[in-house]
Amino acid sequence: MKYGFSERVKFMKSSAVRDILKVINQGNVISFAGGLPEEELFPISAVDQAFHKAITTNNKALQYGETEGVAALRLALAERMKKKGLTRDPKDILVTSGSQQAIDLFSRVMFNKGDIILTENPTYLAAIQVFESYETKVVAVESDDNGMVLADLEEKIIKLKPKCIYVVPTYSNPTGKVWSLERRLKLLELANRYHVVIFEDDPYGELQFDQQAAPPSIASLDENDLVLYTSTFSKTVVPAMRIGWIVGPHQIIRIMAQAKQATDLHTNSVSQHALVHLLNDFDIDKHIQTIRDTYFERMLVMKELLDTVKLEGLEYMEPKGGMFFWVTLPKSINTTELLDIAVKEGVAYVPGAPFYVSNPELNTMRLNFTNSSPNLIREGMEKLAKVLERANLRL
Amino acid sequence: MKYGFSERVKFMKSSAVRDILKVINQGNVISFAGGLPEEELFPISAVDQAFHKAITTNNKALQYGETEGVAALRLALAERMKKKGLTRDPKDILVTSGSQQAIDLFSRVMFNKGDIILTENPTYLAAIQVFESYETKVVAVESDDNGMVLADLEEKIIKLKPKCIYVVPTYSNPTGKVWSLERRLKLLELANRYHVVIFEDDPYGELQFDQQAAPPSIASLDENDLVLYTSTFSKTVVPAMRIGWIVGPHQIIRIMAQAKQATDLHTNSVSQHALVHLLNDFDIDKHIQTIRDTYFERMLVMKELLDTVKLEGLEYMEPKGGMFFWVTLPKSINTTELLDIAVKEGVAYVPGAPFYVSNPELNTMRLNFTNSSPNLIREGMEKLAKVLERANLRL
Numbered sequence: 001m002k003y004g005f006s007e008r009v010k011f012m013k014s015s016a017v018r019d020i021l022k023v024i025n026q027g028n029v030i031s032f033a034g035g036l037p038e039e040e041l042f043p044i045s046a047v048d049q050a051f052h053k054a055i056t057t058n059n060k061a062l063q064y065g066e067t068e069g070v071a072a073l074r075l076a077l078a079e080r081m082k083k084k085g086l087t088r089d090p091k092d093i094l095v096t097s098g099s100q101q102a103i104d105l106f107s108r109v110m111f112n113k114g115d116i117i118l119t120e121n122p123t124y125l126a127a128i129q130v131f132e133s134y135e136t137k138v139v140a141v142e143s144d145d146n147g148m149v150l151a152d153l154e155e156k157i158i159k160l161k162p163k164c165i166y167v168v169p170t171y172s173n174p175t176g177k178v179w180s181l182e183r184r185l186k187l188l189e190l191a192n193r194y195h196v197v198i199f200e201d202d203p204y205g206e207l208q209f210d211q212q213a214a215p216p217s218i219a220s221l222d223e224n225d226l227v228l229y230t231s232t233f234s235k236t237v238v239p240a241m242r243i244g245w246i247v248g249p250h251q252i253i254r255i256m257a258q259a260k261q262a263t264d265l266h267t268n269s270v271s272q273h274a275l276v277h278l279l280n281d282f283d284i285d286k287h288i289q290t291i292r293d294t295y296f297e298r299m300l301v302m303k304e305l306l307d308t309v310k311l312e313g314l315e316y317m318e319p320k321g322g323m324f325f326w327v328t329l330p331k332s333i334n335t336t337e338l339l340d341i342a343v344k345e346g347v348a349y350v351p352g353a354p355f356y357v358s359n360p361e362l363n364t365m366r367l368n369f370t371n372s373s374p375n376l377i378r379e380g381m382e383k384l385a386k387v388l389e390r391a392n393l394r395l
Numbered sequence: 396m397k398y399g400f401s402e403r404v405k406f407m408k409s410s411a412v413r414d415i416l417k418v419i420n421q422g423n424v425i426s427f428a429g430g431l432p433e434e435e436l437f438p439i440s441a442v443d444q445a446f447h448k449a450i451t452t453n454n455k456a457l458q459y460g461e462t463e464g465v466a467a468l469r470l471a472l473a474e475r476m477k478k479k480g481l482t483r484d485p486k487d488i489l490v491t492s493g494s495q496q497a498i499d500l501f502s503r504v505m506f507n508k509g510d511i512i513l514t515e516n517p518t519y520l521a522a523i524q525v526f527e528s529y530e531t532k533v534v535a536v537e538s539d540d541n542g543m544v545l546a547d548l549e550e551k552i553i554k555l556k557p558k559c560i561y562v563v564p565t566y567s568n569p570t571g572k573v574w575s576l577e578r579r580l581k582l583l584e585l586a587n588r589y590h591v592v593i594f595e596d597d598p599y600g601e602l603q604f605d606q607q608a609a610p611p612s613i614a615s616l617d618e619n620d621l622v623l624y625t626s627t628f629s630k631t632v633v634p635a636m637r638i639g640w641i642v643g644p645h646q647i648i649r650i651m652a653q654a655k656q657a658t659d660l661h662t663n664s665v666s667q668h669a670l671v672h673l674l675n676d677f678d679i680d681k682h683i684q685t686i687r688d689t690y691f692e693r694m695l696v697m698k699e700l701l702d703t704v705k706l707e708g709l710e711y712m713e714p715k716g717g718m719f720f721w722v723t724l725p726k727s728i729n730t731t732e733l734l735d736i737a738v739k740e741g742v743a744y745v746p747g748a749p750f751y752v753s754n755p756e757l758n759t760m761r762l763n764f765t766n767s768s769p770n771l772i773r774e775g776m777e778k779l780a781k782v783l784e785r786a787n788l789r790l
Binding site: 006044048051054055061096099100108129173226240242265273313 | 397398399400401403404405409410429431432434435442445446450451454455456457458459460491492493495496499503504505506521524525528529558588590592619620629634635636637644646647650653654656657658659660661662663666668669708752755787
């Protein structure tokens with residue numbers, strides 16, 4: 001039988017990264033491609049105890065729950081955010097099935113066909129995918145090491161009247177960039193002047209390497225109910241729980257909860273109750289410090305090896321946190337074409353092109369340093385160096 | 396700030412049932428309103444052990460997983476369905492965050508604005524809500540005790556060219572009805588003749604009271620790749636896990652998986668792995684038999700008390716499974732208006748009106764018998780009988 005699909009299927013793309021991962025996972029390849037946290041760091045025993053408590057303490061906890069999320073978890077989230085300067089009532093929080101769902105539900109209640117969304121370029125590719133699946137137009141704003149270039153941003157706001165500005169301002173995926181405080185404040189000023197909503201995606205904010213933290217979240221600087229802020233426990237506890245949250249203006253959160261009700265009734269509440277116990281009984285901040293230290297060490301190992309690659313024109317910025325190096329190669333090297341050769345040599349990365357909204361730079365790649373041990377990073381980077389040096393010679 | 400929402404927000408409705416539940420849960424009310432399984436029957440110890448095993452056996456299981464679902468779970472689902480005559484390859488299965496998400500993802504990839512969906516009347520209200528949120532038109536087909544009336548169905552197929560026929564053919568919500576084998580086969584014949592997809596929603600199929608099972612699922616009778624079949628573990632294990640699945644033509648399942656990737660990456664895989672262990676280590680069929688026996692007993696208690704209500708014109712059909720009585724009262728009684736009085740008297744139900752696609756019968760109500768003990772059922776039904784008898788006298 002021939003099936004008639006919806007028009008919106010045409011605007012759905014499969015994730016380039018997830019498709020690449022499927023291929024890579026089949027072989028014996030050292031992968032810098034995924035955005036995976038290190039499994040060895042999962043707090044297994046604490047997670048085990050938290051689930052045990054959640055399951056055995058109160059059988060009402062295993063019943064259907066509220067769409068907005070488990071009340072005790074929303075309270076705990078409000079308290080955690082408050083410590084970081086983001087003060088919001090628990091009723092302004094919606095617990096989601098990972099922060100990916102926050103992006104989707106927000107899109108569902110906000111965007112009509114043809115709406116404009118401004119983003120950095122490159123940016124988180126799965127956000128672009130969600131936005132485009134709602135038949136919106138995603139437009140790139142120029143950016144530099146400190147964030148979006150404000151002149152270009154203002155010009156595009158005036159000209160295009162965007163519905164939303166999407167940013168990953170802290171240890172961004174894919175570039176590892178951190179927006180300066182000044183840019184954060186100016187972004188808010190422009191958003192307020194022109195009445196544009198900001199969507200702040202912050203999955204990596206906890207993963208800082210410096211003693212000095214990144215500037216405060218944009219949401220915590222917002223005085224005009226302009227910002228939706230989303231984060232997740234996928235990088236700080238375990239991804240398999242799929243627990244994220246979004247906080248922001250109650251009017252938007254309330255409508256998103258209504259959309260969520262139709263989508264999946266509510267987020268897995270075994271995991272929500274387990275998280276409540278974990279946050280009470282386990283020193284998650286100490287655990288996060290261990291993650292930071294481990295990732296910082298791995299980042300330094302990768303940096304050291306990047307520095308030994310004999311390739312004029314190779315550039316990167318040392319990340320101050322997060323999970324990725326963003327590497328620019330000489331213009332002559334197309335990283336999408338090179339990937340096959342790299343995989344054959346036993347090392348993988350993600351080509352940079354899919355992260356671009358427009359004008360992809362084909363000579364870029366994203367390298368993850370969190371999911372491989374220092375020894376594997378060394379081994380993989382030696383392979384990658386060879387691949388790059390040979391590619392350069394051939395050209 | 397004033398926010399500009401999407402057009403589709405206008406087509407979103409909050410669930411009448413969930414809104415009612417919020418009110419009821421605040422007071423000291425015996426509730427026959429929800430569709431909740433009995434918490435006392437949750438297999439706590441088996442669930443606890445299954446999660447313990449899932450969390451401690453393999454830390455890769457706590458990493459990001461495949462969008463389609465955990466391979467071992469899809470295999471186990473294929474085996475379970477095969478025993479019930481529904482033979483499908485694991486690759487034709489998508490694990491979802493409850494069967495509610497299966498309805499939503501299916502809608503997302505299939506429906507355009509203005510598409511027609513045929514349903515029974517009344518039917519599962521949260522399905523109507525999802526369909527309408529995609530700006531479709533849901534049209535009711537006449538039905539009787541055995542399922543849809545085929546003449547009306549064929550006429551509407553020819554006249555309206557529907558995209559899909561949505562059915563809950565086994566112990567349906569809200570009516571408790573079971574489609575006869577003949578109607579199931581004829582539905583397939585019509586769907587095949589006119590090339591219409593069938594969506595079979597089967598959350599209650601396991602909850603049979605008779606020795607004799609209901610007729611086979613429509614999906615298991617399908618020889619032409621016409622049927623999408625969805626079910627869930629919410630009624631047989633615990634709802635809080637939010638694990639459902641959908642099985643059907645690979646072409647549709649594949650596109651739904653792509654939509655799911657953008658929606659929430661994948662379903663909570665701690666719970667998926669736990670379910671794999673539960674299905675291996677625990678006699679779930681024996682457990683389901685205990686659930687059946689308990690619910691059957693409660694249904695009989697409620698029936699006995701329904702029979703004592705002194706109200707000419709009160710009608711119901713004894714359910715052969717599932718969780719609900721569907722009660723029709725004299726035309727003069729409006730159950731929506733009566734609910735306030737009932738709640739004040741300490742008993743609650745769901746008015747029938749929201750379950751109707753069109754022409755709601757205002758003198759209907761849905762009574763749940765699974766979430767109250769026999770004693771509470773007696774107490775609540777005595778209160779309800781008084782409320783009904785007095786309402787009748789006043790009119």
